[in-house]
Amino acid sequence: MKRALLAAVLLTSPAAAADTGHHHNRLLTYTRLAGDYARSGGEDVLTWDGEGWIGGDKHKFWWKTEGDHDGGTTGRAEFQALYSRNVWTFFDIQAGIRHDIEPDARSYAVIGVQGLAPYLLETELHAYIGFSGDVHVRARQAFDVLLTNRFIVTPGAEADLYLTDAPERRTASGFARVEAGVQARYEFSRKFAPYVAVVYDSKVGETARLARAAGEDAGGWRVSSGLRLWF
Amino acid sequence: MLRFFSILALLAAFPAQAATHDLVIERIKLAVEPGRPSTVIAINGSVPGPVLHFTEGETETIRVTNKLTETTSIHWHGLLVPPPKDGAPGFNAFAGIKPGETFTYTFPIRQNGTYWYHAHSATQEQAGQYGAMIIAPKAADPITADRTHVVLISELTREDPERILRNIKGDSDYYNFNKRTLPQLIRDAGKFGLGATLKDRAQWATMRMDPTDIADVSGYRLLVNGQPPAKAPWLQARPGEKVRLRLINGTAMSLVDIRIPGLAMTIVAADGRQVEPVTVDEFRMGVAETYDVIVTPTDATPRALWIETIDRRANALVSLSGDPGQRAEAPAPRPRQILLVSEMGHDMAAMAGAGGGDCPPEHAAMGHCTPAGAAATTPKSPATDTDCPPEHAAMGHCTPAPATKSEQIATKTAAVDPDCPPEHAAMGHCTPKNPAISVASPPKPAAGDPACAPEHAAMGHCTPRVAAVAPATADPNCPPEHAAMGHCTARAAALTGSAVVADAGATPFPRVDYGYGSDPMAGMNHAAMGHAALAAEGETDGSGRVFGWATGAPRGARVLSMRDLRAATPQTDLREPTQTIVIKVAGNMQRYIWTLNGAKYGEAPPLRVKFGDRVRITFVNESMMAHPMHLHGMFFQLENGQPMERQPDKNVIVVAPGRTQSILLTANEAGEWPLHCHLLYHMESGMMQKLIVASVDNPDGSAPAEHVH
Numbered sequence A: 001m002k003r004a005l006l007a008a009v010l011l012t013s014p015a016a017a018a019d020t021g022h023h024h025n026r027l028l029t030y031t032r033l034a035g036d037y038a039r040s041g042g043e044d045v046l047t048w049d050g051e052g053w054i055g056g057d058k059h060k061f062w063w064k065t066e067g068d069h070d071g072g073t074t075g076r077a078e079f080q081a082l083y084s085r086n087v088w089t090f091f092d093i094q095a096g097i098r099h100d101i102e103p104d105a106r107s108y109a110v111i112g113v114q115g116l117a118p119y120l121l122e123t124e125l126h127a128y129i130g131f132s133g134d135v136h137v138r139a140r141q142a143f144d145v146l147l148t149n150r151f152i153v154t155p156g157a158e159a160d161l162y163l164t165d166a167p168e169r170r171t172a173s174g175f176a177r178v179e180a181g182v183q184a185r186y187e188f189s190r191k192f193a194p195y196v197a198v199v200y201d202s203k204v205g206e207t208a209r210l211a212r213a214a215g216e217d218a219g220g221w222r223v224s225s226g227l228r229l230w231f
Numbered sequence B: 001m002l003r004f005f006s007i008l009a010l011l012a013a014f015p016a017q018a019a020t021h022d023l024v025i026e027r028i029k030l031a032v033e034p035g036r037p038s039t040v041i042a043i044n045g046s047v048p049g050p051v052l053h054f055t056e057g058e059t060e061t062i063r064v065t066n067k068l069t070e071t072t073s074i075h076w077h078g079l080l081v082p083p084p085k086d087g088a089p090g091f092n093a094f095a096g097i098k099p100g101e102t103f104t105y106t107f108p109i110r111q112n113g114t115y116w117y118h119a120h121s122a123t124q125e126q127a128g129q130y131g132a133m134i135i136a137p138k139a140a141d142p143i144t145a146d147r148t149h150v151v152l153i154s155e156l157t158r159e160d161p162e163r164i165l166r167n168i169k170g171d172s173d174y175y176n177f178n179k180r181t182l183p184q185l186i187r188d189a190g191k192f193g194l195g196a197t198l199k200d201r202a203q204w205a206t207m208r209m210d211p212t213d214i215a216d217v218s219g220y221r222l223l224v225n226g227q228p229p230a231k232a233p234w235l236q237a238r239p240g241e242k243v244r245l246r247l248i249n250g251t252a253m254s255l256v257d258i259r260i261p262g263l264a265m266t267i268v269a270a271d272g273r274q275v276e277p278v279t280v281d282e283f284r285m286g287v288a289e290t291y292d293v294i295v296t297p298t299d300a301t302p303r304a305l306w307i308e309t310i311d312r313r314a315n316a317l318v319s320l321s322g323d324p325g326q327r328a329e330a331p332a333p334r335p336r337q338i339l340l341v342s343e344m345g346h347d348m349a350a351m352a353g354a355g356g357g358d359c360p361p362e363h364a365a366m367g368h369c370t371p372a373g374a375a376a377t378t379p380k381s382p383a384t385d386t387d388c389p390p391e392h393a394a395m396g397h398c399t400p401a402p403a404t405k406s407e408q409i410a411t412k413t414a415a416v417d418p419d420c421p422p423e424h425a426a427m428g429h430c431t432p433k434n435p436a437i438s439v440a441s442p443p444k445p446a447a448g449d450p451a452c453a454p455e456h457a458a459m460g461h462c463t464p465r466v467a468a469v470a471p472a473t474a475d476p477n478c479p480p481e482h483a484a485m486g487h488c489t490a491r492a493a494a495l496t497g498s499a500v501v502a503d504a505g506a507t508p509f510p511r512v513d514y515g516y517g518s519d520p521m522a523g524m525n526h527a528a529m530g531h532a533a534l535a536a537e538g539e540t541d542g543s544g545r546v547f548g549w550a551t552g553a554p555r556g557a558r559v560l561s562m563r564d565l566r567a568a569t570p571q572t573d574l575r576e577p578t579q580t581i582v583i584k585v586a587g588n589m590q591r592y593i594w595t596l597n598g599a600k601y602g603e604a605p606p607l608r609v610k611f612g613d614r615v616r617i618t619f620v621n622e623s624m625m626a627h628p629m630h631l632h633g634m635f636f637q638l639e640n641g642q643p644m645e646r647q648p649d650k651n652v653i654v655v656a657p658g659r660t661q662s663i664l665l666t667a668n669e670a671g672e673w674p675l676h677c678h679l680l681y682h683m684e685s686g687m688m689q690k691l692i693v694a695s696v697d698n699p700d701g702s703a704p705a706e707h708v709h
Helices: A002-012 A205-213 B002-013 B161-170 B182-192 B194-207 B361-365 B390-394 B405-416 B422-426 B454-458 B480-484 B680-684
Strands: A028-040 A043-055 A059-070 A073-088 A091-102 A106-117 A121-130 A135-142 A151-162 A174-186 A192-203 A219-230 B017-033 B036-043 B052-055 B059-066 B075-077 B102-108 B113-118 B130-136 B147-156 B221-224 B234-236 B243-249 B256-259 B265-270 B273-280 B282-285 B290-295 B303-309 B315-321 B336-338 B545-547 B579-588 B593-596 B607-610 B614-621 B627-631 B636-638 B652-655 B660-666 B671-677 B688-694
Touching: A028 A192, A028 B161, A043 A219, A059 A091, A073 A106, A174 A205, A192 A205, B113 B243, B113 B290, B130 B147, B130 B243, B147 B234, B161 B680, B182 B194, B221 B303, B221 B315, B265 B282, B579 B607, B614 B627, B614 B652, B652 B660, B671 B680
Parallel strands: B017 B059, B052 B130, B147 B243, B234 B315, B336 B545, B579 B614, B607 B688
Antiparallel strands: A028 A043, A028 A219, A043 A059, A059 A073, A073 A091, A091 A106, A106 A121, A121 A135, A135 A151, A151 A174, A174 A192, A192 A219, B017 B036, B059 B102, B075 B113, B113 B130, B147 B221, B243 B290, B256 B282, B256 B303, B265 B273, B265 B290, B303 B315, B579 B593, B614 B660, B627 B652, B627 B671, B636 B660, B671 B688
């Protein structure tokens, strides 16, 4: 129902100017995919991060996916479908649905903001309200440092803050996961950029203790290499 | 014999009827660059289309056949035409030319000079749909020359223009590979000091703008009359000959700097209209401008007509010589400009007139002020940020509540005292003057306009009439605010000459003075005033950069200033304007949304001007990009500091970053006229408005029904 509503919003706004020769509300698309590979703790680790949108200046449909495949098992696999509305010059408000396949299948209602903060910080802040009762907040920030116009180093961080316990996921309230690192990419073009990254990706605090107690790896450092593509 | 005479008599009976021209628009594969065919939109099989030669006083008929699969159009740039023949779809009931259709344009020619024609639908223009249009005067041409060449400058792109738009909408920096880097920061820190350098970087980063963003799109080849650099274009110019170059900037996105090293150029016409001759070494040409230039080679040395885009990513070398075997050497490219923070937004005088414009978003973002009535004036604008965006609030930087009383007072002070904006006053740099003694400035709301109180103006309910003092009479080299500070003594404007701006206290390097009287801070030491400014405007530091909005011309070079343009024939309408329309030219570079008064095309009701009225339009550029603003259907006069009877007619005016420029318009062509930025992707991203010139109101006195799409 919600998606149908979103689709309706997206479809009604762009068509308005079609007959004038000036298409100020073109329906545009953006697609970015990044995937990388690392050898960590004797296992192959694959991670992916993809996002894209369809829409105009004001209304967009965003999709996002991220996850990892670690030593033969998929640790995380998340998919989001969001309606995004440009509300402030540099920021959008987003709302929609997230569905996880791993570590277990569950869904969340999502609300948050995404945009460019002062000092050119790419910023995302979303709250996830689980239909199974767990609530957490995720913040993402990244910043480009140009060594040259094509060789770009990007420090970035992502953190999950749980407001509730999620026992089925062995996750305790408080900071549960932190991913912080530096990615160095070379933009042969904006659309084709191989990269290497040094990332600390780990469960933290009580959640890390719970993972270890269950005999799981809580995470840690990895050095990965990958490719970023744009369509 | 009798038959011959009768035919002659028949012809004589219709002296105004000229030939019929046929233009066929078709998408074809064409090797504009030798060996590299690309898909173009050709007119009669070529890019550019044929040069159309018209004669003043005749009636021209042009049949345009659309062989594309989409709707198209041809607009006659700069031509005074009946509204339905203007060729901009969505205006004057013209719906474009459908696929397979032939549209007949018929209009009497009421002018002469150098013009061009191009598509006015989507991004078709950049695919190749343009051509030169040369109109001969009825009588002998007052501009005499031994030889005339059309120099139509355009871009060849190997990307689909729609793809280009998608790229910059996805990432506005997509084509900018001139950004400042970390090593450059270290070099600058060594040169200007770490503190000043970090402050400069911090100011840009806070505004989320980029000083290197001077051209949105690159990757072009510059074409001259359709010839790429690989074909080494050549134009004949024998020693001693007076050669007239009819230069047309037919690019979609490229402002260009033009010079002929070793040969002075005398500008004799601008946008098709004759001007008093101005001799220059170089000039900057906005998109869609035309200039007629006279050059006289003194010897047999081949000369280089050197055309380079302002981002220096593309150039064209045209050899001017006696025979095609003689080719000129390319000169060294000029440095690339890097904009100064001071370019942006410190022009309180100019902004005071715009609704909420005394507090542009970038100032608000810096905490300098609180926009007054921003929500009321531009409710639909994503560009008009409020003082406390949620991201700030979320970080505890501010509280999204009505402004405090002290802030309101500060804002009001800024509105009445342009010389002393509150952020300066707060730093103790100056004391705000009593509004009663502050100098008159073009867009400033006149304190005494009873019909439009400031609080109403702020809400966008009305536009205050301007103060009686005409800004045009001020000395451009010594604006009143400088004179008031004792920096200079106002003198009468120079009658002729070059554009060397070397007034006392200012940079010794030539500046490109687009934006007359707009920058009260020009030539001041910004660093001393607390603004981060790594260098003075126009300075080069030997690293391939020139600071500010400048060409990087060497000391003493004569660079054309808009102030130098004087109409060759006196203007006839010398009425003072009865109305000022302030247009904030702004955008959101990050999202690639471009707006006029905060609205994309179609989001705001059209501008209305009564037929016959004399109006002033003041463009306030709140962005870091130059915008060549173009009005269809009419010439306007440029308020460039010349006396009103000598203000030049133009149809395009470049409003430089952060500057303000006023034009005067006699609304004597009824119709719906596009007013837009001629940067193609800015127009396509919303930077267009409809200006309606009409003489009738509804019987009840209300404005006629408007068409907003």
